Amino acid sequence: xxxxxxxxxxxxxxxxxxxxxxxxxxxxxxxxxxxxxxxxxxxxxxxxxxxxxxxxxxxxxxxxxxxxxxxxxxxxxxxxxxxxxxxxxxxxxxxxxxxxxxxxxxxxxxxxxxxxxxxxxxxxxxxxxxxxxxxxxxxxxxxxxxxxxxxxxxxxxxxxxxxxxxxxxxxxxxxxxxxxxxxxxxxxxxxxxxxxxxxxxxxxxxxxxxxxxxxxxxxxxxxxxxxxxxxxxxxxxxxxxxxxxxxxxxxxxxxxxxxxxxxxxxxxxxxxxxxxxxxxxxxxxxxxxxxxxxxxxxxxxxxxxxxxxxxxxxxxxxxxxxxxxxxxxxxxxxxxxxxxxxxxxxxxxxxxxxxxxxxxxxxxxxxxxxxxxxxxxxxxxxxxxxxxxxxxxxxxxxxxxxxxxxxxxxxxxxxxxxxxxxxxxxxxxxxxxxxxxxxxxxxxxxxxxxxxxxxxxxxxxxxxxxxxxxxxxxxxxxxxxxxxxx
Amino acid sequence: xxxxxxxxxxxxxxxxxxxxxxxxxxxxxxxxxxxxxxxxxxxxxxxxxxxxxxxxxxxxxxxxxxxxxxxxxxxxxxxxxxxxxxxxxxxxxxxxxxxxxxxxxxxxxxxxxxxxxxxxxxxxxxxxxxxxxxxxxxxxxxxxxxxxxxxxxxxxxxxxxxxxxxxxxxxxxxxxxxxxxxxxxxxxxxxxxxxxxxxxxxxxxxxxxxxxxxxxxxxxxxxxxxxxxxxxxxxxxxxxxxxxxxxxxxxxxxxxxxxxxxxxxxxxxxxxxxxxxxxxxxxxxxxxxxxxxxxxxxxxxxxxxxxxxxxxxxxxxxxxxxxxxxxxxxxxxxxxxxxxxxxxxxxxxxxxxxxxxxxxxxxxxxxxxxxxxxxxxxxxxxxxxxxxxxxxxxxxxxxxxxxxxxxxxxxxxxxxxxxxxxxxxxxxxxxxxxxxxxxxxxxxxxxxxxxxxxxxxxxxxxx
Numbered sequence: 001x002x003x004x005x006x007x008x009x010x011x012x013x014x015x016x017x018x019x020x021x022x023x024x025x026x027x028x029x030x031x032x033x034x035x036x037x038x039x040x041x042x043x044x045x046x047x048x049x050x051x052x053x054x055x056x057x058x059x060x061x062x063x064x065x066x067x068x069x070x071x072x073x074x075x076x077x078x079x080x081x082x083x084x085x086x087x088x089x090x091x092x093x094x095x096x097x098x099x100x101x102x103x104x105x106x107x108x109x110x111x112x113x114x115x116x117x118x119x120x121x122x123x124x125x126x127x128x129x130x131x132x133x134x135x136x137x138x139x140x141x142x143x144x145x146x147x148x149x150x151x152x153x154x155x156x157x158x159x160x161x162x163x164x165x166x167x168x169x170x171x172x173x174x175x176x177x178x179x180x181x182x183x184x185x186x187x188x189x190x191x192x193x194x195x196x197x198x199x200x201x202x203x204x205x206x207x208x209x210x211x212x213x214x215x216x217x218x219x220x221x222x223x224x225x226x227x228x229x230x231x232x233x234x235x236x237x238x239x240x241x242x243x244x245x246x247x248x249x250x251x252x253x254x255x256x257x258x259x260x261x262x263x264x265x266x267x268x269x270x271x272x273x274x275x276x277x278x279x280x281x282x283x284x285x286x287x288x289x290x291x292x293x294x295x296x297x298x299x300x301x302x303x304x305x306x307x308x309x310x311x312x313x314x315x316x317x318x319x320x321x322x323x324x325x326x327x328x329x330x331x332x333x334x335x336x337x338x339x340x341x342x343x344x345x346x347x348x349x350x351x352x353x354x355x356x357x358x359x360x361x362x363x364x365x366x367x368x369x370x371x372x373x374x375x376x377x378x379x380x381x382x383x384x385x386x387x388x389x390x391x392x393x394x395x396x397x398x399x400x401x402x403x404x405x406x407x408x409x410x411x412x413x414x415x416x417x418x419x420x421x422x423x424x425x426x427x428x429x430x431x432x433x434x435x436x437x438x439x440x441x442x443x444x445x446x447x448x449x450x451x452x453x454x455x456x457x458x459x460x461x462x463x464x465x466x467x468x469x470x471x472x473x474x475x476x477x478x479x480x481x482x483x484x485x486x
Numbered sequence: 487x488x489x490x491x492x493x494x495x496x497x498x499x500x501x502x503x504x505x506x507x508x509x510x511x512x513x514x515x516x517x518x519x520x521x522x523x524x525x526x527x528x529x530x531x532x533x534x535x536x537x538x539x540x541x542x543x544x545x546x547x548x549x550x551x552x553x554x555x556x557x558x559x560x561x562x563x564x565x566x567x568x569x570x571x572x573x574x575x576x577x578x579x580x581x582x583x584x585x586x587x588x589x590x591x592x593x594x595x596x597x598x599x600x601x602x603x604x605x606x607x608x609x610x611x612x613x614x615x616x617x618x619x620x621x622x623x624x625x626x627x628x629x630x631x632x633x634x635x636x637x638x639x640x641x642x643x644x645x646x647x648x649x650x651x652x653x654x655x656x657x658x659x660x661x662x663x664x665x666x667x668x669x670x671x672x673x674x675x676x677x678x679x680x681x682x683x684x685x686x687x688x689x690x691x692x693x694x695x696x697x698x699x700x701x702x703x704x705x706x707x708x709x710x711x712x713x714x715x716x717x718x719x720x721x722x723x724x725x726x727x728x729x730x731x732x733x734x735x736x737x738x739x740x741x742x743x744x745x746x747x748x749x750x751x752x753x754x755x756x757x758x759x760x761x762x763x764x765x766x767x768x769x770x771x772x773x774x775x776x777x778x779x780x781x782x783x784x785x786x787x788x789x790x791x792x793x794x795x796x797x798x799x800x801x802x803x804x805x806x807x808x809x810x811x812x813x814x815x816x817x818x819x820x821x822x823x824x825x826x827x828x829x830x831x832x833x834x835x836x837x838x839x840x841x842x843x844x845x846x847x848x849x850x851x852x853x854x855x856x857x858x859x860x861x862x863x864x865x866x867x868x869x870x871x872x873x874x875x876x877x878x879x880x881x882x883x884x885x886x887x888x889x890x891x892x893x894x895x896x897x898x899x900x901x902x903x904x905x906x907x908x909x910x911x912x913x914x915x916x917x918x919x920x921x922x923x924x925x926x927x928x929x930x931x932x933x934x935x936x937x938x939x940x941x942x943x944x945x946x947x948x949x
Contacts, residue, residue, distance in 0.1 A: 040832025180754035267647035401947035
């Protein structure tokens with residue numbers, strides 16, 4: 001592998017590149033699903049190839065190939081340089097990169113039980129058993145389960161001498177019960193919607209989920225939602241469950257702090273950001289006890305944004321994003337760091353695969369734990385609504401105005417969980433919402449949630465991001481607007 | 487010049503696909519190896535793709551990429567058990583391993599009594615969707631078009647961002663029962679956002695033939711709308727008459743595509759469950775799936791190699807038909823329509839070439855006939871709030887304009903909508919000519935602009 005990396009770098013140099021980095025990646029994936037008692041998807045895939053990014057004539061070029069021969073990677077490197085020279089036809093300034101050290105290293109992410117070594121029969125048996133448990137509930141019209149495993153090896157080399165190998169194993173699993181009745185469809189998911197929970201780790205994740213125990217409850221709640229009262233439309237107190245808060249962080253903190261968006265580089269597609277450069281260290285983003293970090297270090301936990309080095313060879317770091325409520329930092333790269341006066345990249349350049357360019361992406365954007373137990377949080381709430389498990393999410397292209405709906409909610413009256421509510425939703429303006437936070441769950445409630453489906457870039461890249469969160473409370477939130485027309 | 491030299495030069499100037507026979511040779515190798523291994527039934531699809539994309543922002547190129555790859559996907563079926571393995575390694579040893587992996591995966595599952603034997607040889611309509619000029623577009627030619635865009639923006643005091651991409655792809659599908667299908671096409675896209683101060687507008691085109699659009703014309707449209715988009719007025723949310731440009735129609739109506747799947751209806755997760763044969767949309771709404779429409783791209787066969795049929799899904803507001811894979815057709819006692827996904831999967835099928843029938847009212851006539859309303863350029867971040875009423879939420883973006891007394895009066899601050907697509911398609915007052923539309927939420931389809939009454943905007947944002 002290193003030979004192909006080295007050869008492509010050498011060809012790039014000979015063709016006139018002043019900087020080059022290369023990623024040779026080999027990924028294996030296994031996907032299993034069941035639907036209403038039958039195996040749905042049953043597939044395995046493998047992909048290997050090389051992508052090289054170069055600077056020539058002061059401009060960027062990138063090319064990728066699956067032709068892993070000396071000739072194939074040489075052609076690829078030559079193509080990248082030719083593309084960079086074309087880019088230079090419409091450049092304003094030369095590409096400038098902040099300095100970074102040279103590293104020769106090898107790192108493997110946490111994985112106690114290699115999911116590819118677990119017998120497939122055991123995996124399918126578990127999913128089919130869980131599927132059957134959900135269908136035992138009268139009124140469940142569709143039961144679905146899924147498992148997904150990925151093993152990704154990356155060999156990174158740069159023209160400045162870095163050579164880094166990383167292996168990351170990612171595991172994910174989720175279950176869903178759907179109930180169709182009359183004129184409505186209701187569903188419940190566990191442990192999260194849209195594919196469940198995903199972590200950097202092995203089959204130990206699946207074993208920790210206790211799927212069989214949760215399956216009947218998931219089915220029962222899906223059916224019970226049909227007879228639940230509709231979530232009222234009002235302004236009031238909201239407690240968000242951890243997984244929903246994780247997505248709230250993703251959309252209303254994680255995306256706005258991406259420096260490429262702030263600088264207009266995503267204006268045509270993913271959008272820009274309300275966090276213009278004048279707001280750095282100059283914006284009350286949230287309540288004074290809200291602290292959010294972007295932490296890619298393994299010490300933060302086995303998140304989808306955990307690694308040892310990013311995809312331009314910068315070591316993983318922890319960045320304060322919101323510190324004591326104040327906006328404190330962006331996600332940056334070697335090319336963008338100097339634009340905000342940073343001497344070094346924040347190490348957030350990531351790529352979906354060998355055929356994609358590294359871009360600024362979220363790592364683990366996490367809300368640090370507060371001091372409240374869940375029980376105390378509920379007991380302290382006289383009148384409110386508890387919402388859990390995302391059903392839909394949407395936010396404008398500058399990340400101000402958002403609306404989320406969740407699968408389920410419960411009334412809170414006099415400090416106690418009351419009746420179930422269906423079709424819950426809430427909406428708001430990002431900074432107003434975060435400034436209305438008045439209680440954050442403690443470390444015992446904190447979970448590092450995985451969002452496996454974050455889309456960004458052209459061509460589109462789907463990336464996994466991590467979001468640590470514990471149930472938290474927000475005051476004066478607009479509730480119920482999604483269904484206000486009905 | 488020999489083949490190898492041609493390929494090397496092509497990689498630098500503009501890459502070329504392999505001769506189709508090389509893909510057939512890979513397919514034949516897999517079938518031979520599987521037969522030797524004693525596999526009862528084998529299906530192989532070989533997909534090759536070459537894509538390039540030049541991305542610009544702040545009036546300069548900031549990303550410029552190219553990729554090429556070939557993927558072999560193998561499905562085996564033995565004794566009611568099937569599985570799929572995909573690899574991009576095409577040497578004989580790797581293909582042999584992939585077959586073994588596939589057999590191993592399949593053998594560990596329970597027998598599926600409803601698994602059908604693979605289909606035999608089929609006949610396909612011929613479609614010509616490969617345009618050599620589009621395939622030959624080089625990084626330099628794209629960069630020159632982008633340079634013109636950036637110079638135009640500089641002159642106007644505006645900031646341009648967008649993409650110019652082109653690509654070519656081909657696929658071959660064969661199986662051990664003698665089915666052989668092949669297809670190739672080219673594609674090109676130009677998308678531009680023009681920003682003036684805090685205002686912005688947008689235009690985009692996509693075609694199999696790059697000569698079918700003029701990037702600079704799109705730039706001029708977005709530029710003039712960006713000028714109009716300045717100083718937006720904040721309006722109170724509520725129900726408005728809206729004129730939706732084709733991209734806005736596409737990105738909303740596109741969310742219906744999976745609801746037309748017979749499997750989704752059988753699973754009771756479609757908004758058309760228990761609504762077949764009912765008039766639930768307006769009489770002026772007719773929707774077909776037509777892979778052969780001149781503005782469509784895509785292969786004339788589905789994931790199992792069945793020929794795609796033209797299907798009338800909605801006729802004058804009534805849901806008439808669904809699309810079927812072989813499996814869902816068998817269960818429903820009807821014929822497959824050629825819309826199945828590659829097996830095994832849990833979703834069944836979907837129409838991928840929707841055509842919403844247009845009308846004769848031009849966008850200008852729609853505006854002129856509107857006493858009070860809003861013109862919507864495009865929508866953004868659309869998600870499903872309610873699956874049965876098909877309530878979607880999302881934002882307007884890059885050009886929302888207030889219409890007063892038949893004229894565009896002023897830009898308006900962007901709204902959030904919460905709107906049932908079914909209700910929207912009951913409230914269509916007029917339709918323009920249908921065209922190939924391209925947005926960011928749905929894949930490209932043929933749709934008209936629409937004038938719709940009582941469109942529900944629930945909240946307003948800050949810009």
